[in-house]
């Protein structure tokens with residue numbers, strides 16, 4: 360790390376709305392074909408390390424920190440009080456809470472199962488997560504539905520399942536309005552997160568676009584309270600251009616929260632550190648978000664590689680992820696005011712200067728060379744990415 364140099368200090372890292380998930384830091388290296396490689400750690404240790412690094416915000420699933428059988432009991436209150444103390448001790452704030460509706464056996468048929476008692480339990484969990492969120496001072500609640508889908512044909516009625524899922528969200532929003540009023544706090548921003556391929560074979564809401572349609576379907580009693588938490592990799596996985604998926608969310612006014620990481624198209628959810636696979640695309644994504652005024656959190660939802668110990672997780676994995684994000688965010692600012700890119704986009708917008716826009720041949724001819732500026736812009740972005748625009752040279 361010392362040899363790499365160029366890392367930001369804690370104060371600089373504090374200026375960005377970057378959040379560290381409990382589950383990312385506590386990830387033990389396990390997966391379907393992988394046994395754990397690291398010991399478990401609790402929220403006290405995670406916050407101490409995040410605090411040292413300069414990650415200001417913390418996010419958590421309910422069951423990352425509260426055992427399932429303690430949810431809604433006095434033990435929950437006691438744990439939440441300890442979390443508050445640990446946040447304060449490490450100069451951190453809780454920005455987001457999320458309900459785990461995928462891991463426990465109770466979710467085998469999803470939180471919107473046919474069985475009414477599963478759905479009642481799901482409502483309890485979602486309402487309880489809203490309670491925890493207000494108690495911890497959070498701004499956002501995220502829902503990744505998990506098992507909302509099926510493995511075998513004919514297993515579920517899709518329409519009924521989606522209606523039932525909406526009932527769960529409605530219960531969360533109703534509870535939120537009630538508590539927010541009582542506490543004099545603004546209601547939480549509720550964010551749906553899509554993932555296309557896992558953990559079921561077929562997913563009912565596989566993409567952010569599907570979720571936008573769901574939000575607008577008329578099933579939600581408070582659609583204005585519900586938006587999106589897209590994850591970069593989850594959009595890439597199904598073959599989308601993440602930048603375009605984010606643009607659609609922005610147009611709809613629904614880009615509330617953003618999970619940042621990286622990976623590959625049409626592969627499983629590898630959750631690699633931000634920009635380690637697609638740095639140029641990441642730069643572009645941040646140009647889009649800066650240009651259009653996104654001011655929500657950037658949540659480091661990735662898995663530090665299982666090849667490292669906890670030493671590597673906190674000495675290398677998290678600080679480098681934070682610093683790559685900051686560097687790219689600052690570069691994105693540079694892109695927005697780069698004179699060459701400004702000239703090129705200005706020229707593109709001015710058009711080819713054809714007098715008669717009904718003459719297809721003349722319009723095509725006038726725009727042909729103009730459109731070569733698209734490639735010039737791409738080249739300039741690459742130069743900015745590698746620092747060549749500042750005179751950096753490569754001699755051999």
Ligand code: GCO
Nearest residue numbers: 457501502503590618628660
């Ligand atoms: C994943 C998901 C999760 C969610 C989390 C929040 O990659 O499995 O992105 O990490 O972000 O469950 O609800």
Ligand code: MN
Nearest residue numbers: 552590618660
């Ligand atoms: Mn995520």
Ligand code: MN
Nearest residue numbers: 590592628630
């Ligand atoms: Mn993921």
